[in-house]
Amino acid sequence: MKLSFRWYGENDKISLEYIRQIPNMYSVVTAVYDTPVGEVWSRESIARLKKLTEDAGLAFEVIESLPVHEDIKLGKETRDRYIENYCENIRRLSEAGIKCICYNFMPVFDWTRTQLDHVLPDGSTSLVYYKEQVDAVNPMNSDSDLTLPGWDASYTREELSTVVAEYNKMTEEQLWDNLKYFLERVIPVAAECDVNMAIHEDDPCWSIFGIPRIITDEKNLDRFLSLVDDPHNGLTFCIGSLGCSGKNDVVKMAYKYAKMGRIHFAHLRNIQLLDGGFEERAHYSPCGSLDMFEIVKALHKGGFTGYVRPDHGRMIWGETGRAGYGLFDRALGAAYINGLFEAVEKMDK
Ligand SMILES: [Mn+2]
Numbered sequence: 481m482k483l484s485f486r487w488y489g490e491n492d493k494i495s496l497e498y499i500r501q502i503p504n505m506y507s508v509v510t511a512v513y514d515t516p517v518g519e520v521w522s523r524e525s526i527a528r529l530k531k532l533t534e535d536a537g538l539a540f541e542v543i544e545s546l547p548v549h550e551d552i553k554l555g556k557e558t559r560d561r562y563i564e565n566y567c568e569n570i571r572r573l574s575e576a577g578i579k580c581i582c583y584n585f586m587p588v589f590d591w592t593r594t595q596l597d598h599v600l601p602d603g604s605t606s607l608v609y610y611k612e613q614v615d616a617v618n619p620m621n622s623d624s625d626l627t628l629p630g631w632d633a634s635y636t637r638e639e640l641s642t643v644v645a646e647y648n649k650m651t652e653e654q655l656w657d658n659l660k661y662f663l664e665r666v667i668p669v670a671a672e673c674d675v676n677m678a679i680h681e682d683d684p685c686w687s688i689f690g691i692p693r694i695i696t697d698e699k700n701l702d703r704f705l706s707l708v709d710d711p712h713n714g715l716t717f718c719i720g721s722l723g724c725s726g727k728n729d730v731v732k733m734a735y736k737y738a739k740m741g742r743i744h745f746a747h748l749r750n751i752q753l754l755d756g757g758f759e760e761r762a763h764y765s766p767c768g769s770l771d772m773f774e775i776v777k778a779l780h781k782g783g784f785t786g787y788v789r790p791d792h793g794r795m796i797w798g799e800t801g802r803a804g805y806g807l808f809d810r811a812l813g814a815a816y817i818n819g820l821f822e823a824v825e826k827m828d829k
Contacts, residue, residue, distance in 0.1 A: 484506060489512075496508065502814050504818050509542040510533070543582065570675055585694070591683040597795070647692065652694055678744040717743045748788060
């Protein structure tokens with residue numbers, strides 16, 4: 481496995497120097513943040529990221545994310561222009577040495593949580609999702625003061641209502657059609673450039689506000705992989721996203737998709753399942769509902785050799801900053817991930 485760490489570019493308060501000091505750190509996972517969604521990333525911006533990263537002694541091989549414009553997900557007539565831009569971004573990133581691109585196909589909301597600083601019993605804080613709080617929010621009601629922390633602030637309340645209404649009219653099958661249309665045009669370009677596309681599961685892995693969500697479980701991941709049956713059409717296997725449904729057998733899926741050679745990137749994080757939702761927890765298995773050892777063992781047994789990053793961490797030791805993306809707890813997670821991989825690899829010998 482190639483250990484990596486998400487870095488939000490030059491505005492990230494966590495320096496590349498600090499990231500490099502985490503044992504076994506191989507690469508950063510980053511993106512161009514100066515360009516609106518759907519437009520082509522400039523070669524200068526890509527080159528700058530590459531130079532900063534490589535000068536710090538880290539590899540520049542993974543992008544998270546290359547976002548998909550809403551018109552593509554909605555299947556609008558304007559989508560072809562955005563898909564052409566998307567393909568151009570793949571070509572440019574490939575020229576710069578990128579080997580893996582993470583993206584998602586979640587309508588509007590991306591990841592959703594109800595609170596970003598929930599205090600855990602040990603005084604650390606983490607992101608949580610309580611279903612009853614989500615159910616109390618109506619994004620269609622423009623008078624409502626209620627809002628959720630992950631919402632895209634670039635939408636006004638009215639714009640949000642409009643786009644949610646558009647998705648409310650859409651069936652899951654239509655969203656599948658739009659995803660297929662996108663993949664059929666993008667994957668051949670990725671294959672030509674030898675870049676692995678890695679879709680991130682919906683987080684959480686169920687429908688919210690009546691909006692379709694499809695990258696949610698084993699049946700749908702099977703369907704996704706068969707839409708374009710090419711190894712470049714693969715997964716970001718995010719165990720925290722899949723694991724928020726107790727119905728997903730994450731250990732089984734880890735082995736199955738690794739064996740198929742379709743996991744290009746793994747997000748490792750632990751969550752505690754609750755009756756009405758979940759809480760993000762420390763990475764160590766006993767702190768949550770996921771058996772991290774069994775998951776890593778399954779990935780290894782399946783022949784996984786891709787990129788791994790500690791996904792969200794808690795805020796600990798007084799650190800402040802971007803929720804889920806502090807240095808300390810993610811570094812602890814990285815050290816734990818190193819230990820698990822070392823153990824399963826040596827047990828094999
Ligand atoms: Mn993830």
